[in-house]
Structure formats: C-alpha cells, structure tokens
Amino acid sequence: MIQRLQIRNYAIIEELRLDFADGLSIITGETGAGKSIVLGALNLILGGRADTKTLFNPEEKCVIEGRFSLAAYDLQSFFAENDLDYDEELIIRREITPSGKSRAFVNDTPANLKVLQDLGSTLIDLHQQFDTLYINNPTFQLELLDALAGQREAVVSYRKAYAQWQELRRQLAQLHEEQARARREQEFLEFQVNEFNEAALLPDEQDALESERHRLSNAEEIKQLTSGAFHFLSEDDNAVTDQLASIALRLYPLAHGDAKLKVLYERFESLRLELEELASELEAFGEDTEVSPERLQEVEDRLSLIYRLQAKHAVKTTEDLLRIQEELSSRLGQFADLDEAIAKRTAAKDKLLQQLLKDGAALRAGRQRVAPQFAKSVQEQLADLSMENAQLQVDFQALEKPGPYGLDEVQVLFSANKGGRLQSIKTAASGGEMSRLALVTKSLVASAMKLPTLIFDEIDAGVSGDVAQKMGRILTDLSRHHQVVVITHSPQVASRADRHYFVYKQDKEGVERTITRVRELNAEERVRSIAVMLSQNPPSESALTNARELIEG
Template structure:
C-alpha cells in the first residue's frame, strides 16, 4: 500500500507531500491541472526511465520519494535475494534525477539498480492508464487473465518445469546431432591425421637423442682427432702424462720411510693416475667407436625430417606435443564412434520428457477450460450491470501447433455488445467505453482471485457517464475492501464513491505556475463535486446534487454479487 508520496522540483511541482490511506481514494482536478504530473513522478520510483527535461526550471535535480506498507505482499525473499534491508511496515523508495542526466535509485536508503527497482515497483503498484486498455487486445494478456481467474498456478508451474526440462534435453539433442553431422564430415580428416602420427611411432625424448647423434656423425673426424690427442697425451711416446705421474709416484714412494707425509701425497697422485688412466681408456674406446657412417646419417636425417614435418604441420615444437595431439585425435575418433549411442539414448529421453510435458499441458488446459464458463458468466453479469444488457463474452481456447512456455492453449476473448452482431475478437468490435468497462470488470475479478498490489485507475471511466459511471465507481469501491484503489477521474459519480478525495490544482504567481495537491475536507469536497457537475459556474442546485451524491456514494453494497473477495 502506498502510504505517502513526496515530490520536489518535478515539472510544475516545487514541493509536495501527500499521505494516502487504504480503501478507495479519488483524485480530481481540472484538465491541465497536473494529474498526469503526479502520475509521472510516481512512475519514476516504480522504475520508469528518467528524463531530465522534467526537472523544474532553474533547479539542478528533482527528488521523488514514496513510502509503502509491504505487509501484505510477501516480499521478504525478494529483498533477501538482493541483500536489501527488509521492513514490512515501512519501505522507502527514492529517485534522484540531475540535469546532467545522472539518475540514482534507492530502496531504504541503499542504492539499487533500476531494473531491480522496476521489479519491486511492479509488485507494489499497478497503474492502469487509458492506453493500457490496448493490452486487452493482446492474446498473452488474455491468457494471463484466464490463468489468474482459473487459479492455474500449481498446474502452470508443473507444466513450465516439464517444458523447461524438455527444451533443455531437446536443445542438447539438436546440438549432438549437429555435432555428429559435423564429426562425420571431419572423421576422415581426423583418421588421416591420427594414422600419420600413429604410423610415425613417436617416442618421448627421441628427437633430442637423434639431434645429438646427428651432431656426432657430422663431426666424426673432428671428434676422432680430439680423442686421439687425449689418448696420445696420456700414454703416447715422449712426455706422456701417465708416465710422468708414474715417475712422481715412484719418487714419493722412495722417501716415505724418511718422510711419512710423502705417503699421503703418493696416494693422491696414485688416485689421479688411476682416474686419468680410466679417462684415457674411455677416450680410446670412443675413438674406436666413432666413425663417419653415411648410411646412419641418412637414417637419422630421414627420421628427424619426419618429426620436423609433423611438428610444422601441427604447429608444435616437441615430440611430446605431437603425442598429446595423437591422444586427442584418438579421443575424438572414439567420441565419434560413441556419439550415435548417446544420440539414441537422448532421443528416448527427449521423447519421455515430451510425453510428460504434454501430460502437464493437458492438465493445465483442462483447468483453464473448466474455468471458462464461470468466468464468462460472471463477466457477462458485470457487463449487464454496467449498462450492456445484450453483452456476450466468450473465452475461446484453441490448440497451438507447438506448445510454448505457457502451454498448448491459445486464448482469445470474443465479445459482442449487441444482439445482432456476432462474437468477434475484442480488438475488432469493442468501442473505447466498452473496453474500459471490460477492463474494469476483469481487474475486479482478478482482485477477487489473487492479492493485487495497489491499483491506480487513470481515467478508466473514459467514454462513460451517468448511471454507468456510478456503477463503475461502485465496483472500484468494492475492490477497495481488499486492496488500495486510487482513481483519477473527471466524473463526479466516481469521485463521490471515494473514501478520500484529493484535488490537483495549479496556481499562478508573478514568476511561475505551480501544481499542488491536497486532501479535501467534506465542505471542499462538496464544492469540487459541484464544480464537476456544473462546470466553471457552481450553482446552488449543483451543490445540493453534490451533497446527495456524496451521501449515496458512501453507501456501499457489501453483498455485491460481482466481487469475489479473497
């Protein structure tokens, strides 16, 4: 419920603070007084896009703040999901707009995203303006109305769960089928690549070994010369290293009986002699083994050429990377072989889920069809009450070729206001006044079927007058037993039904024109309704008529057969 609205520096409003109450409130004012300005400001805290052109001239920013009672809406989960402070008794929505184009939104003084503010606003207030009558022509709107009146929430949720699961499996099946087709086209290419790699019989580390071997072969003469020099230096004729070390050992051995420390030196030289002898033996062995082998060189070069060619083809630099590619290709080929089995299994799963979805769709459809007659009868009775004695109304349900997220039903509202006209879609036959009455009846019925937020009717009475307007006011007042209803109206018959009456007016000063809004006390209310009855010149008769209308307007038929209270 909207408890209060504060507006600063918006359009023609300097500063406005107005309190609201539960029940049925009416807002009146002369044409151009600024009723649409009030509604526009309210829309901003409900998440509508901002336009800095609406900031009052010569001001830097405008602020709109609304305080709501959330106790009936069950919004705690909505707040907790967004980590907002939750106070069911008082929730403050605020919007600030600057001339620079900057805009900020707040819920309980915490900044929020505009989409989240709109999501909350949609749960708090339903603004029914004249252009919203056009939604009566929309089949989705008609289906949604029928679902609310048929109370299909349980069946619809069960269907949508089954539909979502079916769609997910079907999407996966299509993806696998597409992948299978693509794989079939690529299978020969994958197989060729795999066979080439597998045929190469690559071994980890072989590239490095082959490259080292090739270096040895190509430098064989140089290597042999160096190894020969090592062997000759250690044991050749003349000043050979081994012979010199032998002489050193003998010299130390000859003095160790008179110089004991010579024994340690002798051991160290002996150890060096043994090590160098081993080096000479190993170098000699390598000398014998090393030889230029043209045939082996060709084999190594050919093997390396195979490896290099594969690396270039796959844009890698090592045998290990080639082996990984071979493994991946093998997996792809195995996947191709097993994909048909997966598709076959998934086709069975999709069929089962489709059957479950269709079963839930039938249950939803039956619930809708079972409600059409009571809805048609109640709506027709209400239309007769609103001055359409020959009105006929039908909820036409047909079957769609393909079920969607709302089921297999297509709903169309067929209407005829006269005996001699056939039932046709509402959009093709109903006049503006007839659509207004239809929408009011539907809103009233919906209010009886579910907990609605505050409803604001913006001149829903367009195209009506007299007794019909009086009855429309009665329906709105009846709706207000279970919810907050606010009506912006030009008709005195509806204004007289309100439990609270607000007046929007403009005042001119030397510099500017400003819009104001105030709650009317009883005497002023009589004057306002008299003005609505007689126009600019209020007559005594109009005043008396206004008093009568107010007395009668406050007498509500609490046993109305047309309103279903929760």
C-alpha cells in the same frame, strides 16, 4: 504497492507529495486542476518519454520519485538479471535536466528506460482512455483463466519444464552444428593422428638421435683419436700412466713423514687413477663406435621425419609434438562423445516433451472448464455497469508445439453491441468500455492472483449515478485484495474512498503563476467535496446530507 509519489518542477507542479496506503485511494478535483499531470509524472517513472517542455521552471531539473514496497512480488531474479541491488523497499527516480537529458535510477543505480518499463509494468497497471495494457494481453488472459481454475502452481511447474525443454533444444541445435563441423574436420584429424601414430615418437628421442648422428658422422676420426689417446696414456713405451705410477711409487714413502706432502700425494694418486680410468673409457668408447653408413642413413631419415613434423606444426621439440598428438587424439575422441551427448539430450528432450503434452492437456482442460463461467460472470457484471448488450467469449487455438504457457493460445473476444461481431478487445472496445471490462475481469480474480497497483483514470466517465454506485462497490471489493487508485468525477465512486485526495490549483504568491497542489481530505472535508460533486459550490444542505449518506452507505 506504491507508497509515495514525489514530483518537483513538472508542468504546473512546483512540488507535490502523495502518500498512498492499502485499499482504495480516490483522487478528485476540478477539471484542469492537474490530476492528469500527476499521472503523466507517474508515467515517467514507469519508463515514459521525457520532454523539457514539461519543466515548471525551465532553468531547473525535474525530479520525480516513486517509493514502492516489493514484499508481495517475486522480483529477485529480475533485479539479478539486470545487475540491480534488491531491497523490499524500492525507489525509482527520474530526472530531466533543462538541456533535455533524461536519467533514470533504480535504488540509486542508473537504469535504462527498458528496465523502467519492465519493472513498472509489474508494479503499476495504469488504465487510461484507449490504454489496453493487461486486459488485451494474451498472456494475462491465460493467467486469468489459470487463476480462476486454481492451477497456478501447475503452470509454474509446466513453465519450469518448458524452460528445461527449450534449453535442451538449444543445446541440441548447438551440438548438431558442432557435429556438422566435426564431420568436416574428422577426416583431416584422422590423417594427422595416423601420421603421428606411424611416426611413433618417443620423449627425448630427438636429442638422442642428434647425438647418435654426430657420433656416426665422425666415427672414423673418433676411433683414431681415442685409440691414439689410449696408447699415449697407457700402451706406449713411455706411457703417461706408467710414468705417473713410477712417481707415485717414489713419493709414497716420503709422504708418510710429512702431513702436507701426504695431502699432495693423495691428490696426485687420485689424478693418476682418474687418468687410468679415462684411458680405459676412451679405449672402450673408440671400440664401441661403429662406422655404419647404413645406420647413419636411418638416423638421418628419422630426424628428417621429426623435423618435418615440427615445421608442419610450428614447434621445436618432440615433447611439443607428443602434446599435439594427444590433443588431436582427444579431439577425435570427442566426436564419439558428441554422438553420445546428442543421443542423451535427445532422449531427455523427448521425455520432457511427453510431460509437457500431458501437463499442457491438463492446463487446457482447466481453462476450458472455467472459460464459459468467466464469460458469463463478466457479461453479468458489465450489464450492471450499463453495458447490457456486451458479449464475451474465450477463443482457444491449439499450438503446433508446446508454448511457454501450455498447448493453447487464447484470445478474449468482445462485442459491446447487441448482435455485434465478436472481435479482439483492442479492436472492439472503446476506452470507457475497456476500462470497465478491465475492472470487471480483475475483480473476478482479485482474490486468486497477484496484481500490480491498479490505477483507473475516469473509469466512470459517462455513467449514471446507479451505475457509478455499482462500480464503486466493485472497486471496493477489488481494493480488499489489491491497492487501487481511482481518479474520478463521480461522487458515488468517491464516497468509497479509504483515502481521499483533492487536487486543486492555487496562485503562487509573489508571481503571476498558477500551481497544482494536493491534500488529503479529512472526514468533514470529504463530505463537503462529495456534496459539491453532487450539486454546486457551495453545496446545499440536501447535497451535504446526500453526501453523508453515500459515505456511510
């Protein structure tokens, strides 16, 4: 509900503040006093277009601020989706600068006009002449029937299942696209994986092969060199190891009498033994080295295969190749996973479809059950509001597949004239007829569904006193469940107010300028204001008496 509206520097409003409450708030005033200007300012914070021509003072910015309570609305998800901070007390502010720049804020966070429009349509339902809004909205018409049928929870359950069904359909479409791409890729991937499988690569294989190739390529030289080194160290007449052994034999007894020499001896002996071992290993290495052109060719061929795969996949090691092989194999495995995922989601989608068809049929039955009585009730109440020939019918059209609200589209068809062709409300109803139709339909569901703050602008235009009195009763009943604001020229409607605001023009002191002001009337001021509406200004005693009777009645 709206709690407060503050306007500064807009049209002929210098500064104005309206505090609203629950129930029925009535706004009256002379023609041209600025009632429609107040609505124009309200429309700006609901996302309406801005114009610098509306600035009261063209050198200052215009600021319009609305304060709302969100306790009755489930808007947390809306705020989350739009990256806005949620609080049960909401402030929407709109600013228009002299340069023409317009800015909007939701709880001090900048917001675009689309967010304001979506949020505003949830908070305020503004009925003006030729303004259809909710009453002509097929979705609202469905919600209205569901409220009358007492199946709003069933609709919530259906919509949840529908959202899941739509998500599964989206996932399946994506999976089928992936599958089509996969089929084009599969043959090429299989070729690459087969190439890797045939190569049968091993970790660190490249280093070992390159080392073996080097040894095979130099086998004869290695054998000659290692054999010569072995003979030089161990086999010749003056072999190095024999000479070192002789020195060690002579040094040994001397080392036991000198600690420092003993250390040197131990080092010498260690080197002698190491040299003997080295000689043996050189001999063994030479003997093990094979001169094999056949094996060298095998190694060269194997390395060529590895180098070719590395060049093809732009890597430098066998480890990288093995990683690529694993990735390719994994991608091939995903093709099978893709088929399984499609089958699983298809089964879940088909199951949800059957549930939607069942639940949608139940929703259709509930709507069709209440539709005739709804149409009859609307016609009866419209007859009380001087629309005796009004006809209304709910037309159901079956959908080819489940929709977001069920298996049907509905359209409320209307004719205001006897024998007139039933048409859509937007086509068939004038502005005044639209407002009365909106009032009646919403009064029928007032206790059954949540509605935004309802604002009616001159809904009683052109109706008689008796009809206006009946309209006032309907507004009173409606305001027991929802916040209602009515701009009216009818004393019968005005007499129903829980709060009565009077809009008037006043000359500003010191400058030749007229400004709009508003004040809430006290009990005696209400009597006088309604009496003026009944007769003249100043009002007669009989008008004052009549005004009191209207208020007390």
